[in-house]
Amino acid sequence: MSADVKSLSDSHVMNTYRRYPATFVDGSGMYLYDASGKKYLDFVAGIAVVSLGHSHPKVTEAVSSQVTRLAHVSNLYYTEPMARLAEKLCDLLGWEDGRVFFCNSGAEANECAIKLVRKRSRLEFGQGRFETIAAFDSFHGRTLETLAATGQPKKWEPFTPLPPGFRHVSYDDLPALEEAVNDSVCSVLLEPIQGEGGVVVPSPDYLPGVRKICDAHDLGFIADEVQTGLGRTGEWFGFQESGAVPDVITLAKALANGLPIGACVARGDHAEAFEPGDHATTLGGGPIVCAAALAVLDTLESEGLVPRAKEIGKYLGVLLDGLNGSHSSVTGVRGKGLLLAVQLSGDFARKVAEDCLEQGLLINDVGPSTLRLCPPLIAEEEQCTQAVSILSEVLSKFDGNEVSS
């Protein structure tokens, strides 16, 4: 890896990431390349972002042609890509009465959703209902408000006091949720599958049960689809298989295949709650990112990549199950579509990911003993076989070594 880039970054970029030792200069489809020309198979996809693969020609074309025409005017004026993208997202959700607020990231999309539901509750019930119930081990972002929503007390510690208005219950635990509801609560915020928490898939009756509780108490149900949305789980949206329809969903990551965008989509009276002055952004919903996102949605649709994610996810899942049978260092495999995790027998996930990187495969650790695989949705069977073969070879070194490292 380039020593210049590492030392420049180490001196001048804030120390917020424990970066893997690789510097990438090019990407194409499923592959990344470093400055020496070494090729890497990418099963991280920029953390579930680059669903169409790197440098997809349709996105490149949409961005290039938009940037040569018009890059930015602000939300003081109308622009066509934003209008079309909002219509498209509502169509995909089947929400005829849906409305979208565009922003620049997943955290901002969640901030918007939290504010939106508070506002709707204020209009309906007056002051007093402002709390959001979220789940332990969730991840919703790093702004102060979304950090407070994130159910990981270790991440709160350096920044307390956090904004009030958030309480947490165990994920996939309906009685705990029911018990937590009181007259101060206005919303429930959950991931359909907990991504950063280790790819935790809830039982099939969980989301329908959440919907029922929200209906019974007139709470806004926010589904954080930042990681699960847009085909990643083999459905357009992670909530869909459950049949439980949220009031608000948040999107980001894959929406523009690597350009910064977030979206908060609401239906019913939630869609109508904001009025001018309630929420705003200078850059959000700009023509370039919206043109890119339109190209992404069009490509996901025209190339059938959502059902494909389900199919290829099953194929990859079977291969990973094979590792579970053949390596003592693996204790389980879980996930859905192309959002999969391998549970290890000890705290060596980082080391496994580093060794895989050296062998030309990107996977990442989402916990000391958990690896996540979330390749682009264009992954072929052959590439899954190759990835699992590299992973298997690396894991062999950890078999019989089931201790924390």
Ligand SMILES: Cc1ncc(COP(=O)(O)O)c(C=O)c1O
């Ligand atoms: C479920 C979920 N919500 C929110 C976020 C935050 O998104 P961003 O990093 O774009 O702010 C993430 C990021 O990993 C996420 O996985």
